[in-house]
Amino acid sequence: MTDKKTVQSLNETPEKRRNIPSISPSSTSDLETELRVYQAELEMQNEMLRETEDHLEESNAVYHQLFNLSPMPYFVIDSNLTITIANNAGAELLDKTPSELIGERFSRFIVPDFQDSFHHCLAGLSGKKLRNLVDTVITLDDKKQINVEIIAARTGATGLNYLIAVIDITERRQNVFTLRELKLLDNALDCVNAQVVYLDTNFNFILVNTAYAKVCGYPKEFFPGKNHFVLYPDDENEAIFRRVRDSGVAETYSDKPFEFPGHSEHGVTYWDWTLTPVKSFSGAVEGLVFSLTETTQRVKAAKVLQTVSEQLEDQVRSRTAELEDVNQQLALEMARRTLAKDELRALSRRLVELEEAERRRISQELHDEVGQHLTLLKMILDTGRRNNTMGKTAIESAIEQTNQVITQVRDLSLQLHPAMLDVLGLSSTLKALFQRLKDSSGLMIAFDGNIDDTRLNPDLRLCAYRVTQEALTNILRYADVNEAAVRLTDKKDHFCIAISDKGKGFDWAKLTAGKSSGISSMRERIMTFNGRFRLETGVGLGTLVEVELPYSIDKKQSP
Structure with a gap:
């Protein structure tokens, strides 16, 4: 290869030849020699x-x-931003072949939000500024977006073409924070009472605060780089994380149950938590x-409160x-x-009425029967005294009248108080x-009596006699029968009286207090001795009165 000085002399020879002076014929041989030199x-x-062409090729x-x-x-693009050249890496980045990219407008791959910044980057290549750069996002045909950094420079003789270098910074973008920013964020998160975690899109820990590490039982340095669902597997929660990552929409949950793997002593814990996407x-x-904020105590307290x-x-x-x-x-x-008061008032009225009726009856008996017989006896005796003679007939008449008076007085005495009881x-008194x-x-009474009369005091005898007498009186008045039955039964500590008939019976529910004074009187007598009174009856079913009286002489105090 010739040196630089030789190339320069060769380049200058044509100019020098223009200035060569005319050659005389005598110098032809010299000229020929010079031409040979020039040809060489x-x-x-x-x-x-x-050699230079080969070198350039x-x-x-x-x-x-x-x-x-x-x-x-x-990429090489012209002033219309059309791709004229693309290398294999550029074609691979845009998921095409180099030949497919020729003639495509490069700007069509830039997302709309970054078109202005890209054009501004190219427009800035003027004067001494040989290159410019800009961060942008390109979109592929499958809608996938890639974060890139573009370095642009002018090229070509006219300077109207651009050389574009594209650097994929998607992975770098995922690590958003610088070390300084991470430190500041770490300090800020440690001031928060809630448990806070920052994760990448694969759910790997980038940063946790002290509160979270303390709850989990690990130092903060343990978490970065580890996968959340490797440490805490939970299919339901992982599905939520994926949904938030893919949709870009935050989700919030209240009192969500969670069990720490390998820590059964914690039992089921409850948490309020929010998962928020961080977007570029x-x-x-x-x-x-x-x-996260633990709500276990609140949930337990709520359950206790609910219980x-x-x-x-x-x-x-x-x-x-x-x-x-x-x-x-x-x-x-x-x-x-109220019923008892009504019955008591009715009984009181009835007792007064009976007392007055009995007095009238006794008075009438004394006047009509005993008085008449005594008057007749007096007349017989007066006649005998006046005549000073009393024959046998007169004496017999006087005796007969006297016997009648005695009988009537005895009957009255029995009705007032049966002395036979004592x-x-x-x-025997009942018989x-x-x-x-x-x-x-004409009432026929079937009697079955078998009690130890010696165990009865006078008051109990009188009560049993009066109750039986009242029940039989009611049979005579209302039952419309000529037969009845009375049975006395001796028990261990009490005796029973049963008075029954097969008469008309009555509807006990329709019987008013005033019309049941006989029954009320019996019940009142029995209750005085702490006894029991039971009555069974029905229309056409006859009537059964059952009485139980204790042998004890203690009386119940009447109100």
């Missing part, structure tokens, strides 16, 4: 040019090989912020039911007392009563 120099120049081939094999995506300027999700509330409600319902039952019992008791006992009822009304 031309051949040398041609050889040098051939070799350099161009190397350049194209380096251009196509470069891992850096390169282009709107792409670059990470997730996971913030206590339910128990209180149960107690209130139970107490209300008890009060309603008590109110019903009180209402029934008031109704019973002498002969209950069974005498049954005989008198048979003689006076």
Whole structure:
């Protein structure tokens, strides 16, 4: 290869030849010699040019090989932003072949939001500024977006073409924070009471605050680089994380249950948590912020409160039911007392009426029967005294009148108080009563009596006698029968009286207090001795009165 000085002399020879002076014929041989020299120099120049051309072709081939094999995506675009050259890396970046990119407008790959900044970058290449750069986002045909950094420079003789170098910074963008920013964020998160985590889009820990590390039982340095769902596997939560990452929409949950793997002593814990996506300027999700607040104590307290509330409600319902039952019992008791008062008043009236009726009857008996017989006896005796003679007939008449008076007085005495009770006992006195009822009304009474009369005090005998007498009187008045039955039964600590008939019976529910004074009188007598009174009857079913009286002489105090 010729040196630089030789090439320069060859380049200047044509100019010098223009200034060569005219050659005389005598100098022809010199001229011929000079021409030979000049021809040799031309051949040398041609050889040098051939070598230079070969060198340029070799350099161009190397350049194209380096251009196509470069891992850096390169594009050459003209003033219309049309791609004229693209290397293999550039074609691979845009998911096309180099030939498919020729003629495409490069700007169509720039997302709309970054078109202005890209054009501004190219427009800035003027004067001494040989290159410019800009961060932008390109979109592929499959809608995938890539974060890139574009370095642009003018090229070509006219300077109207642009060489574009594209650097994929998607991975770098995922690590948003610088070390300084991470330190500041770490300090800020440690001032928060809630547990806070920053994760990448693959759910790997980038940063956790002290509160989160403390709850999990690890130092803060343990987490970065580890996957959240490797440490805490949970299919439901992982599905939520994926949904937030893919949709870019935050989600919030309250009192969500969680069990720490390998820490059964913690049991089920509860958390309020929010998962918020972190987005780039282009709107792409670059990470997730996971913030949590434990609500286990609140949930447990709420459950305890709910349990206590339910128990209180149960107690209130139970107490209300008890009060309603008590109110019903009180209402029934008031109704019973009202009925008892009505019966007592009716009984009192009836007793007064009976007392007055008995007085009238006794007075009438004394006046009509005993008085007449005594008057007749007096007349017989007066006649005998005046005549000073009393024949046998007169004496017999006086004796007969005297006997009648005695009988009537005895009957009255039995009705007022059966003295036989104190002498002969209950069974014998009842038999005498049954005989008198048979003689006076024709009522036949079947009697079965087997009690230890010696265990009865006078008051119990009188009570049993009066109850039986009242029951038989009611049979005579209302039953419309001529047969009845009385049975006395001796028990261990009490005795029983049963008075029954097969008469008409009656509807006990329709019987008013005023018309049941006989029954009320019997019941009142029995209750005085803490006894029991039961009545069974029905229309057309006859009547059964059952009485139980204790042998004990303690009386119940009447109100």
